[in-house]
Amino acid sequence: MAIDLRQLRALVAVVEEGSFTDAAIALGTSQASVSRAVAALESALGTRVLRRTSRQVTTTAAGLRVLEHARQALGAVAALERVAGRAEGEVRVGYAWSALGEHTAPVQRRWAEAHPGRELVFLGTNSPTAGLAEGLVDVAVLRRPLTDARFAVEPVGSEDRYAVLPRTDPLARRRAVALADFAGRTLAVDPRTGTTGEHLWPAEGGPRTYREVHGVEDLLTSVVAGQAVGMTSAATTHQHRHPGVVYRRVRDAPPVPVSLAWWREDPPADVAVVVATVRDAYGYREVPAAS
Numbered sequence: 001m002a003i004d005l006r007q008l009r010a011l012v013a014v015v016e017e018g019s020f021t022d023a024a025i026a027l028g029t030s031q032a033s034v035s036r037a038v039a040a041l042e043s044a045l046g047t048r049v050l051r052r053t054s055r056q057v058t059t060t061a062a063g064l065r066v067l068e069h070a071r072q073a074l075g076a077v078a079a080l081e082r083v084a085g086r087a088e089g090e091v092r093v094g095y096a097w098s099a100l101g102e103h104t105a106p107v108q109r110r111w112a113e114a115h116p117g118r119e120l121v122f123l124g125t126n127s128p129t130a131g132l133a134e135g136l137v138d139v140a141v142l143r144r145p146l147t148d149a150r151f152a153v154e155p156v157g158s159e160d161r162y163a164v165l166p167r168t169d170p171l172a173r174r175r176a177v178a179l180a181d182f183a184g185r186t187l188a189v190d191p192r193t194g195t196t197g198e199h200l201w202p203a204e205g206g207p208r209t210y211r212e213v214h215g216v217e218d219l220l221t222s223v224v225a226g227q228a229v230g231m232t233s234a235a236t237t238h239q240h241r242h243p244g245v246v247y248r249r250v251r252d253a254p255p256v257p258v259s260l261a262w263w264r265e266d267p268p269a270d271v272a273v274v275v276a277t278v279r280d281a282y283g284y285r286e287v288p289a290a291s
Contacts, residue, residue: 001044002005002203003039003041003044004241005073005074005077006037006040007037007040007041007044007104007158008041008070008073008074009027009037009074010023010027010033010034010037010038010041010072011036011037011038011041011049011050011066011067011070012070012071013026013027013035013064014038014050015050015057015059015067018056018057018088019056019138020034020035020038024070025155028223029156037253038050040188041066044219045062045064048060048062048063049062049063049066049067050063051063051108051111052160053200057279060172068283081252084097085108088163088171088214089117090118090119090120090121090268091118091120091121091138091139091268091269091274092121092122092123092136092137092138092139093120093121093122093123093131093137093138093139093140093141093274094122094123094125094129094130094131094132094136094137094139094140094141095122095123095124095125095140095141096125096126096127096128096130096141096142096143096210096215097143097193097195097215097216097233097235098115098216098232098233098235098236098240099122099196099235099239100122100141100233100235100281101159101206101233101234101235101236101237101238101239101256102126102235102238103157103278103281103282104122104239106281107120107278107281108120108122108275110171110277110280110281111274111277114277115270115272115273120195120274123136123137124215125137126192126193126215127153127192127193128144128146128193129142129146129148129261130142130193131147132151132261132262132263133148136185138261138262138268139261139268139269139274140260140261140262141258141259141260142232142241142258142260142261143159143195143233143256143257143258143259144193144194146261149264150263150264151261151262151263151264151267152261152262152263152264152267153259153260154240154259154260154261154275155257155258155259155280155284155286156258156259156260156275156282156284157257157258157259157277157279157281157282157283157284158256158257158258158282158284159196159197159233159234159235159255159256160233160234160249160250160252160253160255160256161232161233161234161249161253161255161256162231162232162233162234162236162237162247162249162250163181163182163230163231163247163248163249163250164188164219164220164229164230164231164236164245164247164250165225165229165230165233165245165246165247165248166195166224166226166229166244166245166246167222167224167243167244167245167246169246169276171229171248172246172248174248176248176251177248177249177250177251178226178247178250178251178252179200179201179206179250180205181254182201182206182207182229183205183207183208184207184208185207185208185228185229186207186208186209186212186227186229187207187209187211187228187229187230187231188210188211188212188213188217188218188219188222188223188227188228188229188230189211189212189213190209190212190213190218190219191212192214193215193220194232195212195231195232195233196230196231197209198210200231200254210251211227211228213228213230216232216236216240219232220240220242220244220245223244223245224242224244224245227229231250231253232247233256233258234256235258254272260274260275260278
């Protein structure tokens with residue numbers, strides 16, 4: 001069975017554009033070429049993937065399953081192409097939550113002044129390694145421990161923790177809150193990339209229940225709807241202002257450590273300069289090792 005990317009692109013284009021004619025326009029080829037590619041794919045698979053009538057084109061049951069895998073395969077190839085063809089004139093920095101918060105723009109400006117023609121680009125990716133393991137970025141901003149030996153990790157700073165509250169919540173009238181104020185509440189947590197969890201409270205006296213969310217937008221939506229309250233790092237308060245949400249510092253919560261990570265065996269050029277620039281923005285100073 002021989003399947004090539006041209007066939008997969010033809011299938012996806014026909015489904016997304018709604019017809020062979022529009023698919024050909026989107027792909028910059030002829031309708032006959034698209035038809036041949038889809039026919040070759042069906043021949044290779046031994047099953048029909050599209051149902052054609054005089055008025056419309058729809059996917060068969062098998063076609064729906066094939067379409068899902070085709071999109072995944074094309075997405076993986078696109079990621080590989082981005083890695084291989086990435087311009088030497090930029091350093092990509094991944095993040096899962098809020099980049100570097102208030103330090104994002106100053107770091108970019110300082111980098112641009114010192115490295116004209118070589119951009120520092122921030123890319124949001126909701127994965128545990130902020131796109132590093134996926135090959136999408138050169139350096140990742142992390143706020144959770146990373147113990148994978150494939151990656152080098154350097155601390156660069158820390159951020160206070162803030163409660164995320166509906167504007168109408170009684171706690172929103174305070175200037176700051178405490179961990180005890182979360183007792184009996186439903187707390188939104190992101191187990192994949194978030195920094196909040198049961199470890200912040202003793203065995204008793206913590207939130208009543210936990211509501212799983214995925215990323216900052218999901219968190220804010222849950223809070224505004226009154227389904228949960230949240231906790232996040234200071235970076236979120238600068239990057240994600242919302243009319244229905246207020247942020248209040250949690251005065252007795254431990255700070256969130258911020259680190260940069262990269263592939264140990266393939267460090268990006270100027271990574272030491274990136275680390276130094278971010279550390280300077282945070283005012284981070286390394287503690288000398290005990291002799």
